[in-house]
Amino acid sequence: MELRPIDIARKLDVGTSALRHYEEWGIVPPAKRKPNGYRTYTEEHEAYFQCIRAMYPGFGMAAVKKIMPMIQKNKFTEALWVVNKNQAELFQRKQQAVKALEILKPDNMESFLEKRSKKWYTIGEVEQEIEVPATTLRHWEKEGLITPNRDPESGYRRYNHEDIRRLLIIRTVQSSVYLLDVVRDVMEKINQQSITEARKITMDTLAYMDYQIEQQLRGAHYLYKLIELLKQKGNDC
Secondary structure, eight states: OOBOHHHHHHHHTOOHHHHHHHHHTTSSOOOEEOTTSOEEBOHHHHHHHHHHHHHHHHHOHHHHHHHHHHHHTTOHHHHHHHHHHHHHHHHHHHHHHHHHHHHTSHHHHHHHHHTOOOSOBOHHHHHHHHTOOHHHHHHHHHTTSOOOEEOTTTOOEEBOHHHHHHHHHHHHHOSTTOOHHHHHHHHHHSOTTOOHHHHHHHHHHHHHHHHHHHHHHHHHHHHHHHHHHHHHHHHHO
């Protein structure tokens, strides 16, 4: 069955230009061409387009661009493992956000810092304390989000309690939802002694993650339908 681009575009509520972009990106099979050069699509193309539109909200276009070429090469299991990895990463971020929300309660924050009796902490110690890689801490410093003190003798970075407090807030704000420019803007508004805004951001992030997992499951459903269609087509050949 031949389908016109406009027919699919209307079903998916997108412009025909979006369909062309997907084809140019190589995430759908090339369209057939009529003698006049017009594109025509098939039921298989429609399933690809539906899958892409369904997966985008939960996984993002970067993941879609990685997964769909695998599907075209019949690497179905590999594609499913990429989906699984994305879902596992979302779960990990969810756990970190829940933990951060608990730590960011005023009493818990003070308790967290009081248990750290040292005046100064090395970057390795901070890495363990707040579960953020040293490479990320250096990157945040490069981006101007944190400016640790330097040991006057060795020149090594050293962090105090207020630095750790700030890093906890940065870690909370920095998630899949927020770009570093947004983190920087938020940090400019947050006084180091105040964590109310950080808690609000964390709760908003958790709510978004709940939406995201629903969208991931919806996208995975459409991916499964596409795989089943392609398997059936292969069996019919």
